Amino acid sequence: MWPPPALSRRTLPPRHPSVQGSSLSRSWDLDRQIGDNHDVLIECRDVHKSFGDKRVLQGVSFKIRRGEAVGIIGPSGTGKSTILKVIAGLLAPDKGEVIICGKKRNGLVSDEDISGLRIGLVFQSAALFDSLNVRENVGFLLYENSNLPEERIGELVAETLAAVGLKGVEERMPSELSGGMKKRVALARSIIYDDTKETIEPEALLYDEPTAGLDPIASTVVEDLIRSMHVTGKDALGKPGKIASYVVVTHQHSTIRRAVDRLLFLHEGKVVWEGMTQEFTTSTNPIVQQFASGSLDGPIRYI
Numbered sequence: 001m002w003p004p005p006a007l008s009r010r011t012l013p014p015r016h017p018s019v020q021g022s023s024l025s026r027s028w029d030l031d032r033q034i035g036d037n038h039d040v041l042i043e044c045r046d047v048h049k050s051f052g053d054k055r056v057l058q059g060v061s062f063k064i065r066r067g068e069a070v071g072i073i074g075p076s077g078t079g080k081s082t083i084l085k086v087i088a089g090l091l092a093p094d095k096g097e098v099i100i101c102g103k104k105r106n107g108l109v110s111d112e113d114i115s116g117l118r119i120g121l122v123f124q125s126a127a128l129f130d131s132l133n134v135r136e137n138v139g140f141l142l143y144e145n146s147n148l149p150e151e152r153i154g155e156l157v158a159e160t161l162a163a164v165g166l167k168g169v170e171e172r173m174p175s176e177l178s179g180g181m182k183k184r185v186a187l188a189r190s191i192i193y194d195d196t197k198e199t200i201e202p203e204a205l206l207y208d209e210p211t212a213g214l215d216p217i218a219s220t221v222v223e224d225l226i227r228s229m230h231v232t233g234k235d236a237l238g239k240p241g242k243i244a245s246y247v248v249v250t251h252q253h254s255t256i257r258r259a260v261d262r263l264l265f266l267h268e269g270k271v272v273w274e275g276m277t278q279e280f281t282t283s284t285n286p287i288v289q290q291f292a293s294g295s296l297d298g299p300i301r302y303i
């Protein structure tokens with residue numbers, strides 16, 4: 001029987017998040033290089049967010065353009081996951097704007113129908129439903145929200161699992177999967193879509209620490225998978241990737257090197273540096289230098 005009685009729509013893993021703008025301490029300025037904003041998918045403009053007295057985001061601005069692979073890095077607790085949730089429409093900013101494909105997000109994802117861009121958020125924990133098998137987890141949104149027959153959803157699930165290199169695991173329970181497999185199942189769940197819809201919008205994916213807790217080889221598998229799902233890559237079936245742009249929050253150097261092209265450095269609730277990945281280790285910014293070297297000496301202080 002579908003849906004399982006224990007689950008309501010409110011338990012759904014969030015799927016359609018949103019965007020951002022730009023204010024940098026560094027002179028990296030794509031606007032000037034490109035000249036207009038026609039290819040900006042997501043923009044955060046001066047986004048602020050507090051939890052009680054704790055000011056977490058204090059004026060975050062940046063843009064994500066079509067085709068980009070962007071990493072967000074920075075010290076723990078600096079608001080990286082929070083900005084992903086704001087973009088995804090899971091948290092409302094206290095101040096500032098989130099703009100998706102030129103349209104301002106007016107509320108949370110549950111309150112509105114954002115058109116122009118599908119946004120998927122892949123949680124660090126994979127966030128699978130333990131009581132559902134892989135097929136039910138991956139097809140969850142289609143079982144809940146589409147008019148597709150169950151048989152067709154099963155086919156789409158199988159195709160999507162194959163695209164992330166996981167054939168034939170549909171009937172397994174999450175407890176029977178390794179950590180890396182769970183992350184790939186979560187990825188499959190975020191990219192599956194109803195292919196009978198008249199207009200299929202481009203999709204942006206937001207990954208929150210996709211390689212956390214994985215060994216180096218499993219990390220490489222996930223990093224390459226993230227690349228392969230991008231429009232510039234090819235999936236496990238050799239088909240072009242469909243993800244227009246993605247954003248990865250990570251602490252892992254391998255993920256920075258392997259899975260993203262551009263970096264935003266978040267510190268104390270602001271973007272304090274941005275640049276191409278190869279510029280990260282040669283930056284003269286003292287915050288970036290300290291972070292890149294892992295030194296205890298420098299402007300970043302942990303209590």
Ligand SMILES: Nc1ncnc2c1ncn2[C@@H]1O[C@H](COP(=O)(O)OP(=O)(O)OP(=O)(O)O)[C@@H](O)[C@H]1O
Pocket residue numbers: 051054056074075076077078079080081082083
């Ligand atoms: N829902 C919430 N309620 C209260 N405080 C929150 C909430 N979400 C986040 N915070 C606090 O906001 C701060 C930023 O959290 P966030 O998870 O965004 O940081 P982060 O940069 O992703 O950290 P890490 O790198 O350690 O994962 C933390 O101090 C966290 O405790």
